[in-house]
Amino acid sequence: MLNYAIIFLIVAVIAAVLGFGGIAGTAATIAKVLFVIFLILFLVSFFKGRRKP
Template sequence: MLHYALIFFVVAIIAAVLGFGGIAGAAAGIAKILFFVFLILFIVSLVMGRRPRV
């Protein structure tokens, strides 16, 4: 998931440099959403991994 966020971030940077503002904004928004989903899943996996086994 973090890989896709980085890909969309790079696409947003390239689109912004080439002057495609709409595409750059959309790609940056998608990258931000994917990053936060990755962050939430990462924190949940850390918490679940620290639970004692029953």
């Protein structure tokens, strides 16, 4: 999931450089959402994995 967030971030930067504002904004929003989902899932798995059996 982090890979997709990085890919969308790169697409947003390239689109912004080329002047495609709508596409850049959409790709940046998708990248932010994917990163937040990745971060939440990472924290859940981190704390769940630290419990004693």
